[in-house]
Structure formats: structure tokens, C-alpha cells
Amino acid sequence: MNVKEMVEHFGLQPATGKKGLEREVKAGYCGDLLSEIMANAPPGCVWLTVQGHQNIVAVAVLREMAAVVLTGGRAPDEETVRKAEQEGIPILTGPHSAYDLAGRLYAAGVGKPAAA
Amino acid sequence: MAVDDLSGLREFKADLHIHTCLSPCGDWEMSPRDVIRRSREAGLDLIAICDHNSSENAGAAMREGLRAGLAVLPGMEVCTREEVHILALFEDLNQALAMQEFVYTGLSGENRPEVFGYQVVANEDNEVVCENPRLLIGATRHSLEQVVRRTHALGGLSVSAHVDRPANGIINQLGFIPPDLELDGVEISYRIPLAKARERFPLIGALPCITSSDAHFLKDIGRAATVFRMAAPRLREIGLALRAEQGRGVLS
Numbered sequence: 001m002n003v004k005e006m007v008e009h010f011g012l013q014p015a016t017g018k019k020g021l022e023r024e025v026k027a028g029y030c031g032d033l034l035s036e037i038m039a040n041a042p043p044g045c046v047w048l049t050v051q052g053h054q055n056i057v058a059v060a061v062l063r064e065m066a067a068v069v070l071t072g073g074r075a076p077d078e079e080t081v082r083k084a085e086q087e088g089i090p091i092l093t094g095p096h097s098a099y100d101l102a103g104r105l106y107a108a109g110v111g112k113p114a115a116a
Numbered sequence: 117m118a119v120d121d122l123s124g125l126r127e128f129k130a131d132l133h134i135h136t137c138l139s140p141c142g143d144w145e146m147s148p149r150d151v152i153r154r155s156r157e158a159g160l161d162l163i164a165i166c167d168h169n170s171s172e173n174a175g176a177a178m179r180e181g182l183r184a185g186l187a188v189l190p191g192m193e194v195c196t197r198e199e200v201h202i203l204a205l206f207e208d209l210n211q212a213l214a215m216q217e218f219v220y221t222g223l224s225g226e227n228r229p230e231v232f233g234y235q236v237v238a239n240e241d242n243e244v245v246c247e248n249p250r251l252l253i254g255a256t257r258h259s260l261e262q263v264v265r266r267t268h269a270l271g272g273l274s275v276s277a278h279v280d281r282p283a284n285g286i287i288n289q290l291g292f293i294p295p296d297l298e299l300d301g302v303e304i305s306y307r308i309p310l311a312k313a314r315e316r317f318p319l320i321g322a323l324p325c326i327t328s329s330d331a332h333f334l335k336d337i338g339r340a341a342t343v344f345r346m347a348a349p350r351l352r353e354i355g356l357a358l359r360a361e362q363g364r365g366v367l368s
Contacts, residue, residue: 033199035255038225053283055253058231 001025001110003067003090006046010104012069012092015076019088023066027111030098034059041065046110048098052076057083057091065089071098125363128349131155131341132164133193133203133277133303133328136173140233140253143333147238148177150334152184158338162349164189164205166277168252169219171212172237178209180240187349193277194219195255196263201277201284203303204267207351211270218266222258225251260286264298273300273355278330280308280317287319301326301358306340310368324358324366343367 026044174190181188190212301324346353357364
């Protein structure tokens with residue numbers, strides 16, 4: 001699934017432009033402590049978080065993420081959107097909780113180990 | 117601004133949270149020398165240098181402050197394990213450097229300047245000394261409580277930074293201010309008038325409030341400042357003012 005398909009499938013709202021929407025979503029990660037995300041988020045993941053400040057863009061670039069979703073209807077800061085567009089990192093928003101959206105993503109096969 | 121009176125106390129306009137080019141998000145122009153120059157232009161009597169998780173530019177700023185006639189305290193904006201930002205303010209550079217050593221023992225990772233920004237150690241003559249290779253944007257493994265305790269053990273003051281902010285403010289990170297945390301005060305960002313702080317953020321409770329610029333750019337230095345009534349621009353006096361002891365106090 002790429003970012004664009006994920007947006008359509010789960011009814012997410014892109015806060016950024018078209019850049020990066022073709023990226024493949026290879027895994028998922030949840031969390032709000034940036035230091036922990038910086039250490040552990042897998043490359044190519046979609047990251048589910050409540051943080052909307054500009055540091056999330058640096059973290060997403062560092063971990064080579066596919067996209068960031070702000071959960072619970074939260075909106076990114078203006079500066080975050082500006083930086084994300086510069087870096088080509090899609091920032092998406094949606095009403096779901098992280099638990100809810102992570103469950104749906106996993107059920108749809110994102111980050112699920114291939115069946116033996 | 118500073119008014120003498122019979123008590124020997126006067127007003128000091130203080131900006132106790134200023135970054136330099138050492139902070140990855142700090143502007144290149146924030147050299148210790150230019151920070152001092154701009155602080156004087158902004159009419160400040162006292163500043164503190166608080167870079168992220170490091171005090172490596174504090175010494176140069178203090179020496180330049182001495183040369184230029186501006187009181188400069190060494191400090192640091194520590195990012196705790198909970199990703200709460202806490203200002204650790206000191207009187208002497210050695211105290212700040214001891215705090216830095218403590219913070220560094222819990223700080224891992226290397227900076228990626230192209231992602232997070234350059235971390236420039238500069239001297240008071242505006243020369244680059246080196247780049248700090250550590251991941252200063254990161255969080256130390258020490259907890260909030262450990263950071264406050266160590267700050268006090270070293271003789272410093274512990275002020276919870278920008279408590280009104282969603283990014284790394286204690287109220288957002290924890291949901292409340294732990295009542296047993298021995299903070300000397302809280303800082304309100306420039307976005308909110310100091311007089312409104314308690315009303316807007318009732319969780320501050322009875323903790324003393326200050327405001328500062330949190331400047332990352334020269335133009336922002338002094339955009340918020342705290343006026344203290346005290347005898348001298350010293351850390352001990354700030355402590356007295358925060359506790360409203362011996363006639364000292366926070367005026368505005």
C-alpha cells in the first residue's frame with residue numbers, strides 16, 4: 001500500500017501537498033516520545049502520533065518514514081506543514097485514536113509479517 | 117529601568133532563557149558575542165544562556181558579558197527522559213559544566229546537522245571552535261526528578277520551561293505538575309502575559325512564574341523578560357526573588 005492508497009482507504013486528510021504520496025508504506029509505528037521514535041521507528045513506516053510540532057518532521061526524515069499521521073483529530077503547526085512540504089514528508093490527519101488506526105492498518109496488512 | 121532605593125534593592129530586567137548557535141535549532145547568527153550585544157540593545161540587565169542539553173557556549177558568553185558589562189549566568193535547557201524541558205540555572209560556569217557532564221552521561225546518539233541543524237561552539241571573538249557532535253536535540257535518560265535533584269545538588273535553580281507550550285512543556289507532557297517535584301519556578305513563553313499565566317494555566321498553582329524569550333534568533337532576544345527586584349544580578353538573588361524573601365520579588 002502506498003501513502004495515497006492509505007489516505008483513501010482510511011479516510012485520512014493530507015495536511016501537506018502531493019509530495020511523497022507515492023511512497024510505499026512498509027510498516028507502522030506508534031508513539032509520542034520523540035527520543036524513543038528516533039531510536040526505534042523502522043524505515044518506510046507510517047508513524048502515528050499526537051505530536052504536531054516541527055520536530056516530528058526532522059524525526060520522520062531521520063527515520064526515512066513514509067508518512068506521519070496525527071491521530072485524534074489533531075492538527076500540525078503551520079511550521080510543521082511548511083517543513084514537511086520542504087522535505088516531502090506527507091503529514092496526514094484523522095479522527096481515529098492511534099489504537100484504532102493501528103489496528104485497521106495492521107488488519108489491512110501494513111507491517112504484518114508475511115504468512116508462512 | 118533600574119531604580120535605586122533605600123533598601124539597596126533595584127529592578128533587573130532578566131531574560132533567563134536564550135539559546136546560542138550551539139543549539140541545533142539556534143540560528144547561526146546567535147554567537148555568544150552577538151547574543152550579548154543584542155541583549156544590551158534590548159535593555160536587559162541580566163541573561164542566562166540555556167542551550168539544549170549543553171553549556172558549551174556559556175563560558176564564552178560570560179567572558180563577553182564581563183567585557184561588555186552585562187551579567188550572564190550559565191545554564192542549560194535539559195530535555196528529561198519524559199521529554200520535559202527544564203532550565204537549570206547556575207552562578208558559576210563549573211556548576212553548569214558539572215551539570216552538563218551529568219546530562220551527557222544520559223545522552224546518546226550523534227547529531228545529523230543536515231536534519232537537525234548545526235551545533236556550533238564559538239568563542240567570544242566570534243570564531244568557530246568546533247561543532248558539537250552529540251545529539252543535543254535528544255533527551256537525556258535522566259528523569260525529571262533526577263534532573264531537578266542534580267541541579268539543586270550543584271547549587272542551581274530548576275525552572276520548568278515554557279509550561280504553556282504543547283512541545284515539551286511539563287503540563288502537556290505529564291498532564292500536571294508533580295506536587296513533589298521541587299521546582300523553583302515555572303517559565304511562561306512570550307505568548308502569554310506573565311500576569312495572566314496562573315489564570316490561564318491553573319495547574320501552575322502556587323509556583324513562582326517568570327517569562328523569557330526562549331530566543332533562537334537575535335531579533336527575539338528580550339521579546340519577553342522578567343523584572344526582578346533584588347540586590348544584584350546573581351543566582352542567589354533570583355532564588356530569593358522567586359521565594360519572595362528579604363524584600364526580593366518578581367515584579368512583572
